[in-house]
Amino acid sequence: MATESLARGIAESGQRAAARSNTSAGTETRKATFRVWRGAGPTGELKDYSTNVSEGMVVLDAIHQIQAETATDLAVRWNCKAGKCGSCSAEINGMPKLLCMTRLSELDLNKPVTVEPMRAFPPVKDLVTDVSSNFRAKKRIRRFTPRPPDAPDGTWRMQQADVDRVQEFRKCIECFLCQDVCHVLRDHHLHEQFVGPRLLVHAAQLEMHPLDILDRTDELKDSGGIGYCNITKCCTKVCPEHITITDNAIIPLKERVIDKHYDPLGKLVRLIRGRKREEGRGKGEAGSEGRAP
Amino acid sequence: MPEYQKHEHDVLVIGAGGAGLRAAIEAAHSGASVGLICKSLLGKAHTVMAEGGVAAALANVDDRDNWKVHFADTMRGGQYLNNWRMAELHAKEAPDRVRELEAWGTVFDRTPDGRILQRNFGGHKYPRLAHVGDRTGLEMIRTLQDYATYQPIDVHMECTIVSLLKDGNRIAGALGYDRERGRFKLFSAKAVVLATGGVGRAFSVTSNSWEYTGDGHALAYNAGAALQDMEFVQFHPTGMVWPPSVRGILVTEGVRGEGGILVNREGRRFMFDDIPENYRNQTADNEEEGWRYTQGDKNARRPPELLTRDHVARAIVKEVREGRGSPHGGVFLDISWIRAKLPNSEEHIKKKLPSMYHQFKQLADIDITKEPMEVGPTTHYVMGGVRVDGDTQMSTVPGLFAAGEVGAGLHGANRLGGNSLSDLLVFGMRAGKYAAEFAGRQATPRIDTQQADDMVRIALEPFNRQGGGEGPYQVEHDLQTMMQELVGIVRKDDEIRRALEALKALRDRARKVSVTGNREYNPGWHTALDLQNLLTVSEIIARAALERKESRGGHFRDDFPEKDPNHASFNIVIRRGPAGEVQVSREPIPDMREDLKRIIEENK
Numbered sequence: 001m002a003t004e005s006l007a008r009g010i011a012e013s014g015q016r017a018a019a020r021s022n023t024s025a026g027t028e029t030r031k032a033t034f035r036v037w038r039g040a041g042p043t044g045e046l047k048d049y050s051t052n053v054s055e056g057m058v059v060l061d062a063i064h065q066i067q068a069e070t071a072t073d074l075a076v077r078w079n080c081k082a083g084k085c086g087s088c089s090a091e092i093n094g095m096p097k098l099l100c101m102t103r104l105s106e107l108d109l110n111k112p113v114t115v116e117p118m119r120a121f122p123p124v125k126d127l128v129t130d131v132s133s134n135f136r137a138k139k140r141i142r143r144f145t146p147r148p149p150d151a152p153d154g155t156w157r158m159q160q161a162d163v164d165r166v167q168e169f170r171k172c173i174e175c176f177l178c179q180d181v182c183h184v185l186r187d188h189h190l191h192e193q194f195v196g197p198r199l200l201v202h203a204a205q206l207e208m209h210p211l212d213i214l215d216r217t218d219e220l221k222d223s224g225g226i227g228y229c230n231i232t233k234c235c236t237k238v239c240p241e242h243i244t245i246t247d248n249a250i251i252p253l254k255e256r257v258i259d260k261h262y263d264p265l266g267k268l269v270r271l272i273r274g275r276k277r278e279e280g281r282g283k284g285e286a287g288s289e290g291r292a293p
Numbered sequence: 294m295p296e297y298q299k300h301e302h303d304v305l306v307i308g309a310g311g312a313g314l315r316a317a318i319e320a321a322h323s324g325a326s327v328g329l330i331c332k333s334l335l336g337k338a339h340t341v342m343a344e345g346g347v348a349a350a351l352a353n354v355d356d357r358d359n360w361k362v363h364f365a366d367t368m369r370g371g372q373y374l375n376n377w378r379m380a381e382l383h384a385k386e387a388p389d390r391v392r393e394l395e396a397w398g399t400v401f402d403r404t405p406d407g408r409i410l411q412r413n414f415g416g417h418k419y420p421r422l423a424h425v426g427d428r429t430g431l432e433m434i435r436t437l438q439d440y441a442t443y444q445p446i447d448v449h450m451e452c453t454i455v456s457l458l459k460d461g462n463r464i465a466g467a468l469g470y471d472r473e474r475g476r477f478k479l480f481s482a483k484a485v486v487l488a489t490g491g492v493g494r495a496f497s498v499t500s501n502s503w504e505y506t507g508d509g510h511a512l513a514y515n516a517g518a519a520l521q522d523m524e525f526v527q528f529h530p531t532g533m534v535w536p537p538s539v540r541g542i543l544v545t546e547g548v549r550g551e552g553g554i555l556v557n558r559e560g561r562r563f564m565f566d567d568i569p570e571n572y573r574n575q576t577a578d579n580e581e582e583g584w585r586y587t588q589g590d591k592n593a594r595r596p597p598e599l600l601t602r603d604h605v606a607r608a609i610v611k612e613v614r615e616g617r618g619s620p621h622g623g624v625f626l627d628i629s630w631i632r633a634k635l636p637n638s639e640e641h642i643k644k645k646l647p648s649m650y651h652q653f654k655q656l657a658d659i660d661i662t663k664e665p666m667e668v669g670p671t672t673h674y675v676m677g678g679v680r681v682d683g684d685t686q687m688s689t690v691p692g693l694f695a696a697g698e699v700g701a702g703l704h705g706a707n708r709l710g711g712n713s714l715s716d717l718l719v720f721g722m723r724a725g726k727y728a729a730e731f732a733g734r735q736a737t738p739r740i741d742t743q744q745a746d747d748m749v750r751i752a753l754e755p756f757n758r759q760g761g762g763e764g765p766y767q768v769e770h771d772l773q774t775m776m777q778e779l780v781g782i783v784r785k786d787d788e789i790r791r792a793l794e795a796l797k798a799l800r801d802r803a804r805k806v807s808v809t810g811n812r813e814y815n816p817g818w819h820t821a822l823d824l825q826n827l828l829t830v831s832e833i834i835a836r837a838a839l840e841r842k843e844s845r846g847g848h849f850r851d852d853f854p855e856k857d858p859n860h861a862s863f864n865i866v867i868r869r870g871p872a873g874e875v876q877v878s879r880e881p882i883p884d885m886r887e888d889l890k891r892i893i894e895e896n897k
Contacts, residue, residue: 040813056536058656068766072817073810077333079502082542082652084431085337101655124473125814132450135335135442143443144398155392157407163400167425170400170432174336209398 029054032104033112034062036074040125048112053104059115060088060099063127075126083240086175090127091116096177096238099127120179120186131176137195140223141203146211162210169205169249171241174198178235178245184228194225197235197245204249207256217260220253229254295749297479297742298471302328302447303732304725305467305482307454307509310338311430312697312717312724313488314437315390319725320486321444325732328447328480330469332489332504335450336438339490339502339698340717343430344545344648345414346422347718348711349387353404354411355591358419360384364889365896367712369571370416370601371676371705372846373861374522377885378683379703383712383719390718391423399436401425413550413587415599416709418575418896420589427545427648433714452478454508455822456748457485457516457693458740464516464692465738468745470752472819475812477749481740483732486686486724487513487695488717491675492526492830494823496781497773499672500532500543506823507830509699513679514829518688520867521701521880522677523830524837525847527708528782530605532671534623539656541671544626544649546710548666549598551645552587553628554580555609556665557617563624564597564608572600574897584634603707603847606670610782613669623669629662638662670782674713676704676847677837680866685727686720692731696724706846755808755821762805765821772799772827780835785851789839796832803828836875837865 029052038047049066060078067074078088081100088099093107093114107113121129150157178197184190195203203220206212220226233246243249260267303325306317309332317329331338350363363384368375395401395409401423402410411420425432441448451472458466466481489509493501514520531544549555557563568576576597577583583596598605609624619625628646632638639662643650646661653659653666679688679695681702686694695701697717704712755765779792803824808817843857844850863879870876885893 054537056657057538061538067816068764068770072764072766072808073815075814075816079333079337079339079504080342081502082342082539083655084428084648085341085502087333087337103656128473128814130473131334135450138439138442144439146396146398149396154396155408156395158400158403159407160403163403166400170425170435171428173341173431174435206398209400212398 030109032062032109034066035112035114036063036066036126037116038071038074038126039123042123044123044126046114046116053109055105057104058100059092059102059104059113062104063099063115075124075128077128084173086173089118089175089177089180091118091180096180098175098177098240101240118176118180120182121176133191134174134176134179134196134198137191137199138202140195141199141206141219142214142216144206144209144212145214147213156211158210166205166208166210168243169201169208171243172198172201173241175240177238177240181234181238183232183234190225190228194228195223197229197250199224200226200229200253201243201245201249204253207253217256221257221261226250226254226257295477295746297477297745299479299481300328300447300449301481301737302326303482304328304484304486304728305480306330306486306488306725307467307512308332308338308488308490308697308699309335309448310488310490310697310717311340311433311437311714312721313338313486314434314441315718315721316486316488316694316696316725316728317446318437318441318444319722320729321446323726323729325729327445328449328482329441330452330454331448331450332453332508333451335448336434338434339505340430340434340714342500342543343433343714344427344543345547345550346412346424346429346711347387347391347433347714348414348417348421348709349391349423349715350384350421351388351391351409351411351423352419353408354589355419357591358421360388361892362418362896363387363421365893366417367703367709368705368893370707370709370712372707372856373705374845374864374882375705376683376702377889379720381889382683382723383703383715386719387715390715390722394433394436394718397436397440399425399432401432412547413595413599414710415546415549415605416601417711422550422711424547426644427547427646429714449478453819453822454512455752456744457512458744459516459690460738460741462691463735463738464690465740468748472814475815475818477745479740479742479745481738483735483738484692484694484728486728487679487693487699488697488721488724489699491698492834493672493674495773495776495827495831495834496672497770497777498532498541498670500529500541501672507826508823509695510678510833511826511829513688513690513693513695513699514833514867514869516690516693517869518690518693519680520678520833521680521864522705522837523675523833523867524841524865525676525704525706526672526834527602527674527676527847528606528670529673530602530609530670531626531668532673533657534619534667534669535621535657542652542656543671543673544666544668545646546602548626548628548646548649549596550587551628551642552584552631552634553598553626554596554630555598555605556625556627557612558619558625559617561617563612563617564600564605567608568597569600569604576600601707602710603849606782607849609668609670619667621667623667625665626668627665629664674698674708676706676708677701684723686724687727687731692735694724694728696720706848752822755806755818756812758805758807762807763802765803765806765808765817765824768799768802768806769820769824769827772824772831775799776831776834780831780838783849783851784838786839789835792835793832793839796828796835800828832875833867836877837867840865840877840879
């Protein structure tokens with residue numbers, strides 16, 4: 001039964017697939033121009049490269065083709081070519097994107113396609129920038145620290161619902177596009193004062209991790225500089241993993257900082273009750289606390 | 294004389310994917326000073342691409358599972374050419390390594406009672422793969438990376454090693470360059486762990502990134518270490534085939550684990566047509582039973598789509614060759630059909646296979662919850678690698694260790710899905726531990742700068758040929774096309790010989806390759822250097838493939854299409870001869886311990 005309807009489905013999709021390749025046969029290849037940033041360190045210029053493009057290509061394919069044909073020393077980072085490693089971040093027609101996940105069919109090829117490095121980071125060469133500040137910033141957030149195991153065999157019990165909540169943040173591929181658009185970093189260069197959206201997502205997954213027992217509100221306020229974020233949500237818009245960075249990660253963290261440092265009543269309660277509850281609490285509970293309206 | 298940036302470590306780990314990170318962490322735990330080399334940025338290594346899960350007999354989903362069944366599955370999958378000691382250690386230790394990851398922050402999907410959830414995968418008798426949707430590798434590498442961030446480990450990002458250095462017979466360190474400035478770095482180390490991954494870039498259709506140029510294989514070989522099983526390359530049955538620019542990108546086996554089926558253009562589910570004898574008892578008789586298996590029915594047997602990867606890949610090639618393929622030269626993989634079984638199938642698929650949904654939607658305009666995918670085999674993994682001691686992971690060169698894909702032995706002739714992530718945890722840990730131990734017993738080695746100076750001179754040659762020869766990309770491209778065609782999934786004596794001839798010509802071209810620009814972040818230069826490794830491993834693969842005159846696991850010979858029992862008792866071992874020639878020998882597999890033999894019998 002299943003097989004019969006399946007056979008029909010397959011036949012239909014075979015026709016669709018064939019149709020796709022037929023349409024492409026007519027317009028097999030065309031010329032397109034890519035206006036690529038070339039330069040070492042802070043100096044450089046946009047240079048035009050013309051190359052043949054065909055259906056299904058992504059911008060990274062075009063860059064590789066230019067590399068193979070004319071500009072063998074054109075510097076670009078890439079690895080997985082499937083949107084999973086976050087290496088090939090750049091600005092395409094001014095928009096922060098992954099080169100490997102931006103199809104040419106999304107772009108107007110009648111005009112040159114501009115490809116530039118992420119502008120929030122110190123330039124190294126061509127499309128490559130120095131993103132090492134992001135790796136250093138991670139050390140400013142204390143490491144994962146679990147509660148003692150739940151079972152005698154040293155394992156824990158967690159509910160899928162609690163796991164789902166942090167998995168949104170753990171999807172992050174560290175492409176640093178969110179850091180690239182954050183005006184605190186991009187325009188004000190406060191890399192040493194503000195860890196930026198990527199690291200706030202990292203902090204959020206730790207703070208809402210079902211097993212973690214640390215309270216990182218102090219370091220988020222001080223060395224993390226969470227107060228610099230004024231919730232313009234640009235980071236959320238460019239995230240290729242569609243993580244709701246501002247609403248789900250940053251705002252709940254800000255609320256915790258406010259609760260702890262700027263709420264006199266809460267301060268009093270904590271003084272009376274001591275810090276015990278805070279240290280012993282499970283973070284599943286803390287997560288829902290942060291999100292509750 | 295070239296100038297060097299000098300670094301000194303007890304243990305130098307080359308490669309920062311799962312195996313390298315795990316080795317570095319373990320060596321640091323042991324009190325060694327550790328250097329960690331990443332060819333790319335930290336956290337971008339190939340482990341990030343692993344999708345389906347990590348195999349460990351936790352028995353959380355099916356309590357009949359235990360290390361013995363996992364051991365027997367691994368040996369059967371590897372067609373008994375495995376290093377049985379490694380298969381034993383792997384099956385026994387994988388559960389602890391997975392639980393340890395959880396203690397370091399990994400958030401696996403859960404069972405209803407809150408334990409780590411496990412899923413079905415090809416060749417595994419019971420649901421065994423701990424996973425996080427279909428992005429398990431990302432979760433794993435990020436956990437290891439974050440954990441390592443707080444360890445005393447010196448990380449050298451975007452650094453490529455061009456040669457190992459020796460002090461007499463033992464290892465002394467390595468020579469590399471940093472991508473950013475092109476400066477040479479001289480590492481002195483008492484022990485070196487290779488964790489460089491595989492060789493996929495030797496072929497044109499591959500799921501592997503630019504990094505996978507067989508660096509560790511070539512470094513070890515050039516340093517005098519033995520390699521083994523290099524004829525066994527895994528062609529994953531399901532890579533994307535359309536559009537052309539994404540050809541080769543992996544489609545996780547998890548699709549089939551969740552109920553996805555393979556059909557040809559006639560709509561026939563062809564995997565039922567040919568079920569190998571040694572899997573007949575474990576394979577479903579009909580479609581209904583196969584479906585029940587994927588949904589966790591313990592009395593059902595696995596559907597034939599979940600047979601081992603070598604078998605499924607060849608079955609797909611057969612359909613395509615005989616004219617029953619899909620329009621772009623693959624077959625159809627369909628998960629959308631489960632709407633006939635599950636009311637909320639679309640949500641279910643998006644939840645279980647989120648990155649596959651995303652990948653097809655964005656790169657191929659296909660909604661996998663509504664229509665089938667087109668898939669075909671893609672070069673994915675090399676079972677062969679550095680020959681190591683099963684317990685310590687030390688190679689035949691004192692002080693040189695190997696772990697993960699660059700090591701050989703665990704997988705034999707064919708690797709089961711999910712056994713790679715567990716491999717790199719189990720043997721990454723062991724390599725780190727024993728490398729640190731080894732280093733503790735050694736004095737600081739003497740670095741022969743003459744060795745290093747010679748290597749630097751060779752490495753810089755492509756700049757001195759400016760304007761002369763062709764660029765490196767065309768040679769690399771031609772090498773990949775040739776290897777795909779002549780030493781790919783289906784091999785023949787005369788084709789392999791033609792490949793060896795072609796390699797000579799390519800080597801001549803590579804010797805004349807020239808690059809433009811300067812040493813700063815120059816991908817042309819990097820490719821010219823990687824090309825040397827690709828040529829070395831390609832020849833090794835071809836020589837080993839010529840020597841194994843039978844078909845077994847990942848190695849299929851059209852002229853010897855059957856398995857030959859006479860070939861079941863040895864590994865093919867490769868060494869560099871005194872004149873730089875590839876030496877091939879057959880070395881017997883040691884007799885298996887009686888208790889392990891019994892386990893295999895009991896699980897037949």
